[in-house]
Each structure stands twice: as C-alpha cells, then as structure tokens.
Amino acid sequence: MTSIVVVVCLLAVGLQLIYILGIFSRLVFHSSRNSSEPPDSAVALHSYPPVSIIVCAWNELDNLQTLLPLLDSQVYPTFEVLVMDDRSTDGSRQFLEQAAQELPHLRFMRVDREHEHVTPKKYALTTGIRNAAHDIILLTDADCQPASEYWLAGMVAQLDGSEKEIVLGFGPYTREKDGWINRLIRYETLFTAVQYLSMALAGLPYMGVGRNLMYRRQLFLENKGFYSHIRVLGGDDDLFINEVATSRNVAVSLHPTTFTYSRPKATFAEWWHQKQRHLSVGKYYRTGHKIRLGLLSLSHIVSWLTGPVVGLIALIRILDTGLPALVHQSDGRLLLIASGLFLLRLVLFWIIVGRISYRLGHTVKWMTIPVMDLTLAVYYAIMGFVTLRPRKKKRKMTWK
Secondary structure, eight states: OHHHHHHHHHHHHHHHHIIIIIIIHHHHHOOOTTSSSOOOSHHHHTTOOOEEEEEEESSOHHHHHHHHHHHHTOOOSSEEEEEEEESOOSSHHHHHHHHHHHOTTEEEEEEOSOBTTBOHHHHHHHHHHHHOSSSEEEEEETTEEESSTTHHHHHHTTOOSTTOOEEEOOOOBOOOSSOHHHHHHHHHHHHHHHHHHHHHHTTOOOOOOTTSEEEEHHHHHHTTTTGGGTTSSSOTTHHHHHHHOOSSSEEEOOOGGGOEEEOOOSSHHHHHHHHHHHHHHHTTSOHHHHHHHHHHHHHHHHHHHHHHHHHHHHHHHHHHHOHHHHHTSHHHHHHHHHHHHHHHHHHHHHHHHHHHHHHTTSOSOGGGHHHHHHHHHHHHHHHHHHHHSOOSSOOOOOOO
C-alpha cells in the first residue's frame, strides 16, 4: 500500500511541477515592449484605433452611476461607451438619458423584452456589438471599475501586429473586510487568472473574463458570435474565447493600470451561486482544454492527499532506522524522493504564484500563499464532487 501511495504521489507532484515550471512561470518572466506604462501623450495615442466600450446592465443603477464617469474620462483619442440596458426597472433608463447629455462618449440602447432563442445577456451583448460604432470591442461589467484612466489605452497597446485579435485582461476583486469569504474569492480569482493567462502565453488559450476582455468585431461576426452556445446561460466570455482563441491571435495585458476591480460577493451563498453558474459552462469547453484543466486540478488534490502522508511515513522511518539506513533501501529512497519533490513543489508554488500575485497588483499577501495552496486543493475537491454528482433539480440562474 505504501509503495502505491508513493508512486501516486510522484506522478501527481511531477505533473504539478510541469504546470508550475513549464506554464505558470511564463507569467513571471513575460515581458513585451507594451508592458510598460501605457502612453499618456497625445502624440503617442494619436495612431491608436477607435474603440467601443460595451457594458451590459440589468438593474445596475448604483454601479452605472459610479462606472460611467470613469469610462468617459479615459485618456484616449476616439472611443464610445455603449451601455446595453437589459429591461432594467430600477431607474437606469432615466439615469442613462440624463447621463448621455452630460458624458460626451456615452450612448445607450435598451432591450425591452426577452427572446426565446437566446439568453438575455447574449442577446444584449450581440446587439451591442453589431451596433457598435467601432470595430475594436472592449468589454467590462457594470459592477467593475477600471484601475486608471489608461485602462483603455493599455489594453489597446497589446493589439500589436495584425495577428492579434483578442486581449485577455485581469479583473481582480477588491480586498474588503478581512473575512475568510473575501480571502477565498481573491485566492480563487488569482489562481484562475494564473491559469488562463499563463496558458495563453504557452499558446494554449482557453478562456477570458468579461470583466476585462477585448476583441475585434470581425472575429465575433466571422464565428457567428455566440451561436454554438446561444442557449447556455453564461459563457459570453469564456465559451466564446474557448471557441475562437488560437496560439497566435491572443495577447495578455499584465500592467496594473489595465486591471478592472470589482467588489466580491459578501456571503458564501451568493458566491456559491455565482460559482455554480461558472462551473455549469465548463462542460462545453474543448476536450483538450477540459483534460488539461482536469489534470491540473486532480494533481493538485492528489499532491496534497499523498504528499503529507509520504512525508510522515518518511519521518517515522528515519526516526526508526536512521537516515543512512533508509537511503540504502530502495523503497526508502523512493520515500525520500517523493517527500523531497513534494516540498520542492510547495516552495516553487509559493515563489512563483507569490511573484505573480505581486505582478498582478498584490492580489493576495505573499505569506498566505501556502494557505491558499491547501485551500485550493480543498476547493477543487469540493467543486469536483459538486460538478460530477447527478442533479435532481436545476436551480434557475440569472445572468449576473
């Protein structure tokens, strides 16, 4: 039994090291000529193409009142802010009518009813993209706030070369009161970003987040938009990117001025409902992407299930027979190798993910990375069980 545990540990930890060193480390060392501070002079920005910023909103009056002035004040030569008001009943329409008179870049369109053949947000977003004034589309959500007035310019700066059609941005959640729900949300959001951004840099892009996502309208129209998953609630960001992204047409934006911040859910129930909606679209990913993500999560869980056990067995054997005797035993050497590799994985995860967190705006504190590591293993195990278990009754989900 011990030998089986050791072998399983070696396989899981080995796979984790491949991801950590071969994939995640790309985020630490990635650099480009556009990774510095976005240009802030009229001369530098003069050649930048026009952009349509699109925001879909359903009863988001309070958030729109905060967001729209920030979008309107972006330092950029030519852009519009197009708000798609999806059947709001909270006074959003009256506010937008007034705001459009005061904010020069703002215009809005209203969706008055649902359509049976398409989910509400995808209909609103498709309508917005088709009616946008410009060919480059930048998406964010109503409850987001750009980190700076150079968010737009910084995202466009990554469209360097004719092959780039998609820019993946980062949308962290703000640090609220020091509660475990807030920490868990920030941990999970950071590690999700570590995965999709580093996979993109490795030529294996599989998703983006609608809180901060840019692509060319031509790409959207040529691929029939959301047609292949038009009835799936959600996926207007990750499923679309999963379908159209290639190793050559995706860029990433890592500068802190190009992030968009959101307030996280305040309760576990709200966050759990949000995660269930996100997980419900994962089954539509391409097979290769599902395999890679599944192996990553499974190896993470198994590493933590077997690594401490193997380490404890090795310690007991050392205390019982001594280290020199254990080294001269074949099974003892495997125990020591597996224990050492598990410790190496812990240290490398701490260093590399900690460095990525620093680069992505100090998303989480460096000293908490080991706790985050274990927390993610538990999280993946629970989410895997929830995803795979048969469901008796579907809960109705909304698009936000």
